[in-house]
Amino acid sequence: MVKRNKLFAVAMVLFLLVGTLGCSSQSQSGSGDSKDNPKQPYKIGLLIPMSGDAGDHGQIMIDGAKIAQEEINAAGGILGRQVELIPFDSAANTEKGVTGAKKLIEQDKVDALVGTYRTGVALAVMDVAADAKIPFLISMAASDEIRNKIGKDNSYYKYVFKVAPDVADYTANLLPFLTDITKAKTYYYAAENTAWAKQLGSVMKKQAEAAGIKLVGEAYVDTSATEFTATIMDIKKANPDVVVCGIITAPGVPFAKQYYDAKVPVPMVVTSGVLTIPNTIKNMGAQSDYISFGLFNIDKPITDLTVPFWEKFQEKYGYRGTGFNEVKTYDSIRILAEAINKAGSFDKDALAKTLETEQFKGLAGTYKFDETDHQAKWGEGYVNGVLAEWKDGKAQVIWPENVRDSALIRAPWWK
Amino acid sequence: MLEVKDLVVYYGKALALEKVSLLVKENEFVALVGPNGAGKTTLLNTISGLLTPAAGEILWNNSKINGIKPSEIVRLGISQCPEGRKLAPEMTVRENLEMGAFVRKDKKKIAEDLEKTFQLFPRLKERHLQLAGTLSGGERQMVAIARSLMSRPRLLMLDEPSLGLAPIIKEKIFEVIREINSTGTTVLLVEQDTQMAFQFADRAYVLETGNIVMHDKPEHLLGQSEFRKAYLGL
Amino acid sequence: MAFIQLVISGVLQGGLYALIALGLTLTLGVMRITDLSYGVYYTLGAYFSFFFIIKLGFNFVLAGILSVVLAFLIGLLVERLLLRRIISDELSVMILTFAFAYALEEIIVFVWGSPFRTLPPYAIGTLNIGGILLEKQRLVSFAVAVVLIVLVLLFLKKTRFGKALRMVSQQQHGAYLVGIDVQLIQRLTFAVGSFLAASAAVLLSPIYLVYPAMGWSPLLKAFGIVILGGMGSVKGTIIAAFALALIEVLSSYYINQSLSQVSFFVVLILVILIRPSGLFGNREGV
Ligand SMILES: Nc1ncnc2c1ncn2[C@@H]1O[C@H](COP(=O)(O)OP(=O)(O)O)[C@@H](O)[C@H]1O
Numbered sequence: 001m002v003k004r005n006k007l008f009a010v011a012m013v014l015f016l017l018v019g020t021l022g023c024s025s026q027s028q029s030g031s032g033d034s035k036d037n038p039k040q041p042y043k044i045g046l047l048i049p050m051s052g053d054a055g056d057h058g059q060i061m062i063d064g065a066k067i068a069q070e071e072i073n074a075a076g077g078i079l080g081r082q083v084e085l086i087p088f089d090s091a092a093n094t095e096k097g098v099t100g101a102k103k104l105i106e107q108d109k110v111d112a113l114v115g116t117y118r119t120g121v122a123l124a125v126m127d128v129a130a131d132a133k134i135p136f137l138i139s140m141a142a143s144d145e146i147r148n149k150i151g152k153d154n155s156y157y158k159y160v161f162k163v164a165p166d167v168a169d170y171t172a173n174l175l176p177f178l179t180d181i182t183k184a185k186t187y188y189y190a191a192e193n194t195a196w197a198k199q200l201g202s203v204m205k206k207q208a209e210a211a212g213i214k215l216v217g218e219a220y221v222d223t224s225a226t227e228f229t230a231t232i233m234d235i236k237k238a239n240p241d242v243v244v245c246g247i248i249t250a251p252g253v254p255f256a257k258q259y260y261d262a263k264v265p266v267p268m269v270v271t272s273g274v275l276t277i278p279n280t281i282k283n284m285g286a287q288s289d290y291i292s293f294g295l296f297n298i299d300k301p302i303t304d305l306t307v308p309f310w311e312k313f314q315e316k317y318g319y320r321g322t323g324f325n326e327v328k329t330y331d332s333i334r335i336l337a338e339a340i341n342k343a344g345s346f347d348k349d350a351l352a353k354t355l356e357t358e359q360f361k362g363l364a365g366t367y368k369f370d371e372t373d374h375q376a377k378w379g380e381g382y383v384n385g386v387l388a389e390w391k392d393g394k395a396q397v398i399w400p401e402n403v404r405d406s407a408l409i410r411a412p413w414w415k
Numbered sequence: 416m417l418e419v420k421d422l423v424v425y426y427g428k429a430l431a432l433e434k435v436s437l438l439v440k441e442n443e444f445v446a447l448v449g450p451n452g453a454g455k456t457t458l459l460n461t462i463s464g465l466l467t468p469a470a471g472e473i474l475w476n477n478s479k480i481n482g483i484k485p486s487e488i489v490r491l492g493i494s495q496c497p498e499g500r501k502l503a504p505e506m507t508v509r510e511n512l513e514m515g516a517f518v519r520k521d522k523k524k525i526a527e528d529l530e531k532t533f534q535l536f537p538r539l540k541e542r543h544l545q546l547a548g549t550l551s552g553g554e555r556q557m558v559a560i561a562r563s564l565m566s567r568p569r570l571l572m573l574d575e576p577s578l579g580l581a582p583i584i585k586e587k588i589f590e591v592i593r594e595i596n597s598t599g600t601t602v603l604l605v606e607q608d609t610q611m612a613f614q615f616a617d618r619a620y621v622l623e624t625g626n627i628v629m630h631d632k633p634e635h636l637l638g639q640s641e642f643r644k645a646y647l648g649l
Numbered sequence: 650m651a652f653i654q655l656v657i658s659g660v661l662q663g664g665l666y667a668l669i670a671l672g673l674t675l676t677l678g679v680m681r682i683t684d685l686s687y688g689v690y691y692t693l694g695a696y697f698s699f700f701f702i703i704k705l706g707f708n709f710v711l712a713g714i715l716s717v718v719l720a721f722l723i724g725l726l727v728e729r730l731l732l733r734r735i736i737s738d739e740l741s742v743m744i745l746t747f748a749f750a751y752a753l754e755e756i757i758v759f760v761w762g763s764p765f766r767t768l769p770p771y772a773i774g775t776l777n778i779g780g781i782l783l784e785k786q787r788l789v790s791f792a793v794a795v796v797l798i799v800l801v802l803l804f805l806k807k808t809r810f811g812k813a814l815r816m817v818s819q820q821q822h823g824a825y826l827v828g829i830d831v832q833l834i835q836r837l838t839f840a841v842g843s844f845l846a847a848s849a850a851v852l853l854s855p856i857y858l859v860y861p862a863m864g865w866s867p868l869l870k871a872f873g874i875v876i877l878g879g880m881g882s883v884k885g886t887i888i889a890a891f892a893l894a895l896i897e898v899l900s901s902y903y904i905n906q907s908l909s910q911v912s913f914f915v916v917l918i919l920v921i922l923i924r925p926s927g928l929f930g931n932r933e934g935v
């Protein structure tokens with residue numbers, strides 16, 4: 001009796017495992033060996049989270065990637081080869097990311113990899129890609145560990161480039177909110193207790209201090225926290241000019257709701273994550289009002305590609321992009337195609353050379369990679385972001401001034 | 416009334432009852448004795464429907480009842496007062512007794528029976544709001560017996576009711592059992608204290624390692640020297 | 650003043666923790682299994698109410714009732730089709746319930762997609778009583794949770810099924826012998842647990858947010874609470890739930906905000922070292 005039950009359990013578990021693996025490998029296709037044959041599609045493996053706590057982002061990335069794919073194919077493909085996308089659910093999990101990269105390289109025989117949302121996944125997949133000599137464009141993982149790792153051994157990571165912004169770029173993007181928009185002298189940093197948020201916090205502090213703005217309080221809340229009375233009381237006690245919010249996963253929503261309900265008299269700007277996503281905001285009602293946030297892109301004429309892309313995206317999928325996931329994925333694929341076309345051959349070293357020396361237009365500006373650490377450069381003339389504020393469920397662009405919808409909309413209870 | 420025929424019971428692969436047959440007649444007081452680990456509790460639990468026999472039959476008024484759910488067995492009128500009392504520690508004495516009447520629906524009669532029980536065990540009436548887990552051993556045994564009566568059984572099976580009790584309390588418990596029997600309830604008593612059990616029993620069975628090795632009237636068994644040597648140390 | 654505000658916030662949170670943990674403590678006590686899929690019913694409750702409110706436009710009362718009834722029915726089915734076959738094998742139960750929870754998460758992603766969802770609050774605004782802030786939504790959710798908890802306690806104390814449930818939880822062998830249909834009680838209790846987890850989700854989804862993996866954190870907290878309170882002890886569970894909430898909010902403010910979860914588990918470990926059966930652990934087999 002007991003034995004049979006055990007067998008039954010084992011069978012069920014195997015069944016479930018096979019089921020989950022089966023789902024994610026549906027998009028498999030035949031593996032041709034003659035790689036440079038113009039009739040063979042150019043296969044790009046997309047390593048993106050479609051489940052797990054960052055699962056929210058995966059579909060948006062795919063949607064952005066598909067537009068890039070269509071545009072490239074309509075314009076004749078990559079040196080005549082049509083682009084084929086092969087997504088793999090990395091679940092924002094290092095182990096799955098590595099398994100996925102290996103599967104994409106060995107089974108699907110992809111020509112290049114794009115993706116990874118988490119730094120940990122990127123750091124692990126970099127090695128897999130470098131070993132297999134497969135070009136890997138890191139589209140979203142931001143930590144400066146990545147560029148440091150490339151910088152230390154850029155002959156090994158010859159084909160790895162970082163389209164994603166650097167940590168310092170996240171905070172550089174927010175800085176105008178403190179300096180120009182609110183003219184703050186002090187700020188409070190409320191964030192999640194994660195390595196990422198801490199890193200962001202320390203970079204922010206350096207940039208703010210350089211601009212003469214003082215950090216007057218910090219909170220690192222647990223990622224499973226749901227009650228923020230203590231945080232809000234601490235903010236009130238510290239009485240800053242601005243709250244910088246680095247709570248970017250699930251607790252962001254209850255925090256923002258409680259922040260709104262407590263009528264804290266201080267403007268808040270969010271670094272990234274859940275509170276910048278229209279889908280999250282949709283049903284929050286007034287509780288999302290007056291939250292400002294940094295964005296890497298929005299439907300404003302940042303480059304001549306930007307507005308048409310946003311319109312196409314909205315029309316095709318019926319929802320607004322986030323300005324990050326779809327944009328960075330799109331830009332990565334576009335850069336890859338443009339670089340090969342510019343190089344005029346599928347030779348990987350020619351590709352690496354082109355990526356290192358040329359400039360590439362994307363939705364978020366002009367991409368120029370650092371020759372040593374392969375980080376896309378930030379600032380005037382390169383890639384740049386925007387600041388926006390939620391009001392009545394809509395993102396109002398408040399920065400930069402040349403493309404903004406309005407000045408900062410002030411809540412009646414702000415000091 | 417109850418007839419067990421060639422019953423075989425296993426725990427997994429371990430044989431616990433090899434081929435046990437036993438008969439209990441209406442209004443009888445039958446004792447079942449035997450050393451520790453002989454299978455006495457196993458037999459009662461099988462009759463109660465907690466264990467499924469591998470072979471053999473259990474007949475209740477000539478119809479087969481093995482394979483029936485424990486709750487149905489109670490409804491048929493077979494009740495067990497288990498070894499170790501098995502009370503709910505965080506429920507009051509009263510609640511425990513009420514649980515004994517779980518299979519009955521006649522609220523009024525249940526209330527009457529509760530009163531009768533309290534007459535039988537005045538001690539429990541005093542403590543009816545106390546949690547069962549806070550009672551002394553003797554009191555717990557009283558609750559266990561009283562509870563097993565609350566289903567109005569026609570056959571009451573008691574599994575070592577005197578275990579661990581002081582001699583005075585032991586006597587009191589046995590007197591109660593005798594009284595229960597004399598008011599028309601058939602009794603099947605499992606007991607280690609053979610001498611005590613034999614004072615009351617009409618007939619007795621001796622179970623050893625899963626087999627009935629003797630059965631007879633107590634006075635006849637006492638007359639056999641083998642039996643006396645093994646069970647009374649004489 | 651700060652202290653009062655913190656305690657009030659902690660109590661409001663504690664009521665909901667108690668509701669979540671109550672379902673788990675009943676299930677664990679009656680089933681004697683380590684059910685790792687308890688969080689599933691929390692997730693389902695939230696998704697159902699999201700579906701009824703946002704997709705079908707139902708009002709939140711109707712949506713809430715439908716959600717918890719559905720969770721109850723799913724609990725019945727899962728007990729019958731999945732758990733019943735393996736209930737005697739502790740290891741299988743752990744593996745299977747974990748696999749089930751994981752699979753269900755994937756199913757939810759498949760059916761509803763992975764994006765974060767939010768629900769509008771149905772009680773909007775904040776009460777300010779002498780400087781103490783009370784969010785109306787949290788107050789309403791707390792009040793409903795307390796009513797549900799009181800109903801469950803009355804039900805356990807007064808009804809035939811409630812008493813049978815307690816008996817099965819405290820003394821399973823005895824329960825069989827008095828003629829309780831133990832398997833039926835287990836099935837219904839499992840469904841009641843599902844119902845309670847879903848109710849908590851219905852009450853919390855306008856405050857938190859809804860996403861496929863949302864059930865794991867309440868599962869962990871509920872287990873912590875049940876262990877602290879003592880397996881199977883309803884009273885212990887409720888006290889431990891409030892203790893968890895108060896420890897979280899007070900340690901956040903007075904010690905360090907990143908330690909809110911750690912503090913609770915430190916307390917939990919200390920209590921277990923001193924009293925392995927938890928604060929109000931059951932005495933078994935009297
Ligand atoms: N739950 C069980 N699982 C396995 N073996 C058991 C179990 N209960 C009893 N046994 C074994 O069955 C035999 C009979 O036990 P039991 O019926 O309790 O004897 P008694 O009541 O006469 O002392 C013993 O060898 C005992 O070890």
Ligand SMILES: [Mg+2]
Pocket residue numbers: 452455456457498
């Ligand atoms: Mg025994």
